[in-house]
Amino acid sequence: MEKDKVVLYGASGHCKVIVDILGSNQIDVAFIVDDDPKCKTILGNLVVRSENCFTFRNVIVSIGNNSIRKKIVKKLNSNFTIAIHSKAVVSQYVSVGEGTVIMAGAIVNPAVQIGKHCIVNTAATLDHDCVLGDFVHVSPNASLAGGVHVGEGTHVGIGAIVIQGVVIGKWAIIGAGAVILRDVPDYAVVVGNPGRVLRYVEEE
Numbered sequence: 001m002e003k004d005k006v007v008l009y010g011a012s013g014h015c016k017v018i019v020d021i022l023g024s025n026q027i028d029v030a031f032i033v034d035d036d037p038k039c040k041t042i043l044g045n046l047v048v049r050s051e052n053c054f055t056f057r058n059v060i061v062s063i064g065n066n067s068i069r070k071k072i073v074k075k076l077n078s079n080f081t082i083a084i085h086s087k088a089v090v091s092q093y094v095s096v097g098e099g100t101v102i103m104a105g106a107i108v109n110p111a112v113q114i115g116k117h118c119i120v121n122t123a124a125t126l127d128h129d130c131v132l133g134d135f136v137h138v139s140p141n142a143s144l145a146g147g148v149h150v151g152e153g154t155h156v157g158i159g160a161i162v163i164q165g166v167v168i169g170k171w172a173i174i175g176a177g178a179v180i181l182r183d184v185p186d187y188a189v190v191v192g193n194p195g196r197v198l199r200y201v202e203e204e
């Protein structure tokens with residue numbers, strides 16, 4: 001049976017990876033929506049302008065920035081789908097919210113809850129009982145040990161490590177390669193080993 005085509009919103013690098021995820025599952029892209037007039041195709045898929053699109057079905061917002069992704073989601077009157085690479089290992093005991101994408105090589109262990117419009121990037125690992133809020137991005141090769149909670153909109157940087165049971169607040173940024181041993185407040189930018197607060201960001 002032919003699988004439903006997916007509409008991608010945002011012609012970004014992140015979009016290219018989602019095209020590839022869909023391809024790994026023999027799912028076609030219907031078209032990509034982006035208002036950059038220079039952008040005509042992405043990996044052979046047609047890019048159309050948003051004014052030509054009134055109703056969307058089966059959408060993924062393919063924008064890597066968590067805050068921008070949230071703004072686009074809020075303005076769309078669409079139903080959203082998910083994309084999980086055929087070479088990701090995702091336990092059957094996991095919940096995945098609409099709009100979320102899981103890249104190749106990611107491992108998601110049992111009893112993990114992933115919110116809406118999240119990104120679990122290439123080779124990221126989420127161990128048992130982790131909880132991700134909506135619009136979270138766990139970057140490539142980042143590892144969350146068991147029972148880590150990550151608040152809405154937080155970006156866990158590439159290669160970061162979070163030990164078991166840590167609670168990370170909302171709209172925080174965990175720097176590349178950081179080692180997080182203690183809870184992280186909302187809006188904190190944390191870097192280093194052990195992680196220390198570098199600064200705070202404005203609310204989303």
Ligand SMILES: CC(=O)SCCNC(=O)CCNC(=O)[C@H](O)C(C)(C)COP(=O)(O)OP(=O)(O)OC[C@H]1O[C@@H](n2cnc3c(N)ncnc32)[C@H](O)[C@@H]1OP(=O)(O)O
Binds near residue numbers: 139140175192198
């Ligand atoms: C498929 C994909 O591409 S997914 C995307 C993956 N990308 C990432 O994971 C990027 C994560 N981002 C980072 O690590 C960034 O460096 C941030 C957000 C933590 C900090 O960025 P900025 O606020 O611009 O910090 P800035 O570059 O000005 O550095 C400030 C200080 O923090 C230090 N610093 C910045 N990032 C880090 C880090 N990851 N680890 C250790 N120290 C760091 C800098 O060396 C600098 O120190 P100094 O004041 O002693 O010179």
